[in-house]
Amino acid sequence: MPLGFPERPERVAGILEALAADPRFDLVAARPLFDAGTVLAAAAAIHTPVYLERLRRAVERGDGLIDTADNPLSPGTFEAALGAATAALAALDDAVTTSAPTFAAIRPPGHHAEHERAMGFCYLNNAALVAERAQRERGAERVAIVDVDVHHGNGTQHLFEERADVLYASLHQFPFYPGTGAAEERGRGRGEGYTVNVPLAAGSGDAEWIAGLRERVLPALERFRPDLLVVSAGFDAWRDDPLGGMRVTEGGFAAMGELLRASAKELCGGRLVAVLEGGYDLAALPRLVIAFLAGVPAGG
Secondary structure, eight states: OTTTEEETTTHHHHHHHHHHOTTTTTOOOOGGOOHHHHHHHHTTTTHHHHHHHHHHHHHHHHHHHEEEEEEOOOOHHHHHHHHHHHHHHHHHHHHHHTOOOEEEOOOOOOOOTTTBOOBBTTTOOHHHHHHHHHHSOOOOEEEEEOOOOOOOOOHHHHHHHTOOSSEEEEEESSSOOOOOOOOTTOOOOOGSEEEHHHHOOTTTBBBHHHHHHIIHHHHHHHHOOOOOEEEOOTTTOOOOOOOOBBHHHHHHHHHHHHHHHHHEEEEEEEETEEEEEOOOOOHHHHHHHHHHHHHOOTTT
C-alpha cells in the first residue's frame, strides 16, 4: 500500500491483539477452512468472472490501481481480498452452526465493491458474499444486511436492490462519499421497499445514530423476519476518525451492538455475522470493536 494509505494491515493487527487478550472472545483462524477455488466460486456468485480475472491479472502484472485511485494494488492484494472473504464465510458457518454472533476481523473492507468494479478501498463485497452463500448453501431464505459504516454501502445496495429476499438497511453520513444513500433510494422492481436508507447529517452522534437504528432499521427487520442478520460493521463514525465527520462514542458503538444482537436473538435465533468495514483511528479501533461486540465500552 502507498505510504500513509489509511486502509492498512495495522487495522486488523490491533484488533486481533485486543481480542486475543480478552477472555470473552474465541479466535479462530479461517484460512485453512476453505480452498481458494471454493472462495472464488462464492465470489463469482456476486462479482463477474471477468472482473475477478481482471483483478487477479492486474495484481500479477503489478498495476498501480484498479478502477479508482482509492484502490491501489500491491503484490498481496488479491490474496488479501480472498483471505477476507474466507474469514467472512467461516464466520457465517460458525454463526449457523452455533446460533451465536460471530465477527470477521478482516481487511480489505467490502461494502463499496460493485458487481464488476472495485472502489472505496473495497475489492470483494464480503457482506454480499455472506448473504449469497447463506441462501445458496446454508438454508437461509431471507437475509438482512445492516450497514453502520459512516459511508453508504453503494455496492451492497446495488447488488440486492432488485431483490425481495435480501433487506439492506444503512445508517450513514449524507451527503458524503460515495454520493449514494438518499432516503428516497428504496430499491427497484421486486426489491422496492427492501432498501432502507437512514441518512444522517455530519456531526451526528450517539443519539442520532441510535434513534435511526431504533426507529427505522429495527422495525424494518421486524417486518422482514430474516433467517440471518449480517452487519457491515464500520467504525469510522467514531468522533475522532480521520475520514469521517460524525461524533459517535465508544458507548454509542456498544449500544448499537447490543441492539443488533438483541434483534438477531429475537428474529433469527441469534445468527448474526458481523464483518469489519471501515474505521481508521488505529489507536481507538480495537476498543471500539470490543465495545460493539461485547456491548460495553472496553474496561466498562
